Amino acid sequence: MMALCALLFVSCTKEEQYENTPMGNFEALWQIIDEHYCFLDYKRDAIGLDWDEVHSRYRERIKDGMSSAQLFEVLADMLSELRDGHVNLYATHDIGRNWSWYEDYPVNFYQDLQEAYLGTHSDYKVASSIRYRILEDNIGYIVCSSFSSGFGDGNLDEVFYSLRTCNALILDVRNNTGGTLDYAELLAQRFTNERIHVGYISHKTGKGHHDFSEPEPQYLEPSTGVRWQKKAVVLTNRRCYSATNTFVRDVKRCPRVTILGDQTGGGSGLPFSSELPNGWSVRFSAVPMYDCDMKQIEFGIQPDVVVSMKDEDRAKGIDTLIEAARKLLQ
Secondary structure: OHHHHHHHHHOEOOOOOOOOOHHHHHHHHHHHHHHHOOOHHHHHHHHOOOHHHHHHHHHOOOOOOOOHHHHHHHHHHHHHOOOOOOOEEEOOOOEEOOOHHHHOOOOOOOHHHHHHHHOOOOOOEEEOOEEEEEOOOOEEEEEEOOEOOOOOHHHHHHHHHHOOOOOEEEEEOOOOOOEOHHHHHHHHHHHOOOOEEEEEEOOEOOOOOOOEOOOEEEEEOOOOOOOOOOOEEEEEOOOOEOHHHHHHHHHOOOOOEEEEEOOOOEOOEEEEEEEOOOOOEEEEEEEEEEEOOOOEOOOOOOOOEEOOOOHHHHHOOOOHHHHHHHHHHO
């Protein structure tokens, strides 16, 4: 199922023709979102979004003869009303984006502290995009900072086999903003010995806000390679987004895994793309995913244990979340 979902990232929609004018491009963009964006009803209920009211308000800012830069600003501002990191407007001079899903929250992560725990190049190993080592208290520490860079079952077999003598494991996915769902699934499969129901997915079937297929269950299958059999803590913060959000959803269902840190940033809608009359492209969430209780995870997933960075720890070169995880595992 995850492999099929990953293919949706390159999908496109075809729209009716609008004139290549400021108003034509505005109306084309508004209609694309109105007919294909998958969270309009949810965000109406969650944050009071009224897409018709947005149309009226932003239409007043469209003027004949306005420059491309002025038009881009208006259209990007309108898309920001969706509060969705998967929604982007692409032009040659800029990319419209909304990063409020992490910019408005504490970082709960410092690169220099993570590097200190990893140690020097001789202290940790590298398997493709994964770095890992054994800490002094015999707890394994894995850093997975992206699901965009490829790793395979062979890499993961080596990682988990190397850490097999550890008493427990810390998996740090903080600031991992996502990537390919296949890689997220490969890693999640290492934490279960049985097939687990992790959520649902549905698809847009029409232009109406309510037009969706029946939700299809999604399952996490156990890996055929080396699997982790002891306690594990997954560290999260607000910059855990998209495929990482899905990864957290899945491993939270695994029996020996505890999620510790801050709520993830969300991003549960698989994106499609379309094009405006002037050639600008727009990416938007079109396929919603849910947890196993059919609850939305678009705005993130709560950890099992909430822990925030402390300034006094930061001053001492201590990562509050890593130390909390070590204490929990000991």
